[in-house]
Amino acid sequence: MTAPSPGLPEAVVRDAREFGEYARTGGWAFALKVARSVRPGGQPAGETPKVSAKRFAELAGCSPERVMRYYKAWDMAADDALVPHLEALVPGEDIELPDADVWLSYYNSRNSASSVRGTAIAAAAEAEGIRPTKALEIAENPTALRAAILADPSTAQAARAALLDRLKEDPALQTELARDIARTDELKKAVATETQVAGRIGYVRQIVENGQVRTPAGQTIEASAELRDEAERHLSLIDELDDDEEAGQWAAEAYGAVKDLVVQSVEADPELRLQERRTKFYSSLQKATKVFQELTFDDVDDLDTIYEDDMVQRLEELQQAIATCVTALRRAAPAQP
Template sequence: MTVRVESNSYLTDEQHRVYTLREALERNGGTPSGFLELLAVVVEDETWRKVPSGVNSEEPFEDFAAFIEAKPPFGLGAKVEDVRLLLQIKHPHEGVGHVREQMDRMRAQVSKLLGPTLGDDPVTQDAQDFGAYAKSGGWLFALKVARCVQPGSNQGEKSVPSPRGRRDEAAKVSASEFGRRAGSSSNRVMRFYRAWARAADDGLVPQFEQLQPGVDVELPDAETWGEYYTTRSSAESERGALITAAAEAEGIRPTKALEVAENPTALRAAILADPSTAEAARSALMDRLEGDAALQAAMARHITDTDTLRKAVAAETKRADQIEYVRAAVEEGKVKTPAGQFIEIPEKVKVEVERQLTPSEDVGQSGPEEAAAAYNVLHQYVMQSVDEDPQLAIQERRAKLHGRVKNASKTFEQLSLDEVSELYDEELVASLEQLQGFIATCLLNLKKAGQPPAIRAVRGA
């Protein structure tokens, strides 16, 4: 249906009805009884579906909102919001039964055709709420608490006057009253309140006295919320304060550290199941050991009372000693024999020692196997050197004898000989006499070895 409009005489009945409805909208907006009556007819017989949607067009309107906003003479040339407002005004004769029924039926049909308003649409409202939360996170709810709650009033469910005291401002309420209206607890409300207070102290958000119920302010990014909010009541204790400070020093959110501290069973499970978590726990304990005497004592007792740990400590001590011995020998270019003598290390032995001591790519440091292998290279070189050099072998034996004699002398020097008379024992006397015999034999052999050979007399002298 192609329509070209030049005057009202050329309008179809449907178009004339639309024209009259538009006239009623423009001229009778103050008392829209005529508009409401005409709108009821247009909706009831679907007049808006029977007129073209534009010039040189036979297509009807796609929806009722397009009909309202289309330019005359095809539509009403109005805004949907204005029509919604007019629908809220009662017809002067709605006290009459049939008029009221007609108006109710018309309003229901128009509401169905236009759909819910932006604020009434639950999907749109949820989408808007989600967008606000995605942008600001917990700050969105913290603002609602901060601008509506005045804690410490002790007024039960009574509202607390706004700090500014203006009549046009809504009154703030206590945390318990806000929680009651929210279906939540006052403790949860106060956690949001304290998060806002901490952020206000840092200048991130306005102070409470600058906030009014129902008035929005610019909010920080959602990522900063976790730095100020914690669900942990322990955060308010001295222990929580220490954990919070340590977490901040490590550059992590205090809430994470507090959660771990309040759930030691979960921490234990993570340590048992995950090597990286166990390593983090070990590293933390080692850092704490230096300044914690009680922890040092507890760890020492645990090690001595546990066979596997005691053996592991002994093996690690041996490894450390061997590595220290090998590295010192390589750096100095000399190796110490068991008797305490020093011999030079050739370059090829140094190279082999360093090769054995170098850990594999998968190991961060030299382990027991590497340490033992490097130590054995030096040990074998020392033994071979002693065996191949008779003079060195004699010096080694002499050094060993010197060491044993010194040790025996120290032992006797530590005895209190003044009390020997009171400790008589035949077996002890026999042992000492036997020892005396060993000493006498040793002295005799040493003296003989030290005497020069006898010079024979020359005959006929």
């Protein structure tokens, strides 16, 4: 032991020595005090004088549960022949202690360790190749976890990846997260942007993988060789982007390029161009029909409560436009034999 420097207060020297002992042994120094002085349930007659965990906790000013966690840690280490067995120790006896770095492998300061939650966390930690005590420590200190996520991008990325994995098997969490996004304007905008990007990439990917494409009017047609080659070229550029690179601009360019080629393909084929016009007309007609059908007076007791001159004028104009359209279509109908 290093001799104290002359003139130093004895209290300072004692604190330094006790600190050095703890730095070398960690929790083992406290576990020894429990292991050599406690026997759960008290001391049977004729045995070495020890006290119950409850009595030891009263003397120490802590909880019996905390005392027993130290007791169990020592007992597990004894099973591994790392320290002497509990009954081999007597109060006041000092022994050589293990290094501090193995203490957490045996000690668990969390009551949840033996719970269903604690067991699940420990199993997940082992699957990830880390000590269960480390995962349990983090799980029981969410404030520290939050601080690390807020301060460190790499921690935030790890949390994001873990959360995504958890979402796959947790419908309740999916609902909660979706609700949080819906209530946060910034996240709603980000989701809308990413949804648009994903939709554009999906449009291009479908051309490459299925050889088909949807026209502006909604037809599904076979993609030409030129169109497939262009789609594949853009898709390969997108797939080669790093995870931290934004795909928005690349997706917009790819989508724009293939859409232009689709339009050109439609215009270059008279039959396809005619079918596109017919499909577009039917689509517009169906939308107009649906909108008009939603106009109803069923829930209005007195029409005069909703009457406006403009309503009549608009309906009359609509009636005239429909009549003109019907007349034009009848003239275009094939002559009956």
